[in-house]
Amino acid sequence: DAGITQSPRHKVTETGTPVTLRCHQTENHRYMYWYRQDPGHGLRLIHYSYGVKDTDKGEVSDGYSVSRSKTEDFLLTLESATSSQTSVYFCAIRPKTTGSYEQYFGPGTRLTVT
Amino acid sequence: AQKVTQAQTEISVVEKEDVTLDCVYETRDTTYYLFWYKQPPSGELVFLIRRNSFDEQNEISGRYSWNFQKSTSSFNFTITASQVVDSAVYFCALYNQGGKLIFGQGTELSVKP
Numbered sequence: 627d628a629g630i631t632q633s634p635r636h637k638v639t640e641t642g643t644p645v646t647l648r649c650h651q652t653e654n655h656r657y658m659y660w661y662r663q664d665p666g667h668g669l670r671l672i673h674y675s676y677g678v679k680d681t682d683k684g685e686v687s688d689g690y691s692v693s694r695s696k697t698e699d700f701l702l703t704l705e706s707a708t709s710s711q712t713s714v715y716f717c718a719i720r721p722k723t724t725g726s727y728e729q730y731f732g733p734g735t736r737l738t739v740t
Numbered sequence: 741a742q743k744v745t746q747a748q749t750e751i752s753v754v755e756k757e758d759v760t761l762d763c764v765y766e767t768r769d770t771t772y773y774l775f776w777y778k779q780p781p782s783g784e785l786v787f788l789i790r791r792n793s794f795d796e797q798n799e800i801s802g803r804y805s806w807n808f809q810k811s812t813s814s815f816n817f818t819i820t821a822s823q824v825v826d827s828a829v830y831f832c833a834l835y836n837q838g839g840k841l842i843f844g845q846g847t848e849l850s851v852k853p
Contacts, residue, residue, distance in 0.1 A: 668831055668844055728790050
């Protein structure tokens with residue numbers, strides 16, 4: 627158990643509304659990631675963070691923003707949700723262990739944009 | 741370009757059969773890491789194994805084994821004597837020097853009783 631929680635776990639929202647997903651970790655990991663999972667695409671990186679206030683874009687960052695004001699929280703915001711953002715969103719952390727590059731994932735958030 | 745290809749979208753076997761999931765990767769880096777993850781029907785992603793590019797030794801863990809071959813850029817995963825609980829989507833992934841994990845599209849394994 628990597629001590630990662632995501633909230634909410636399920637959300638239905640309307641097109642054009644803002645949505646914020648939260649990822650919370652309890653083990654002081656420096657690196658945190660947001661992915662989306664869609665059929666036929668595996669997992670694709672949206673944004674990631676390598677420290678408080680240090681973030682960078684991933685492969686599919688358009689329409690998303692992130693913030694990390696505390697080590698334990700990494701927020702993903704959809705400023706104006708669209709139906710193409712209907713997906714399952716996973717947060718992940720990378721442990722600090724030297725030479726360990728695997729990531730551990732939260733339980734996921736299923737987002738439906740109607 | 742960095743890429744991971746899992747050509748098998750779906751595989752269906754009968755319990756106790758052996759099954760191999762293929763993974764082919766592309767990278768220009770000399771140092772890289774490969775991973776397998778399991779996603780059971782409940783939806784969580786479970787880390788199974790990590791392999792670095794300097795270690796081509798095959799690994800066995802119970803009914804699971806992994807075959808890493810740099811010459812063919814492959815990192816295949818074999819389940820021996822499959823069980824219904826092995827039914828899941830399996831993802832192969834590549835970690836590159838850019839610091840990002842690149843996933844294949846996944847292979848959905850269905851093990852029927």
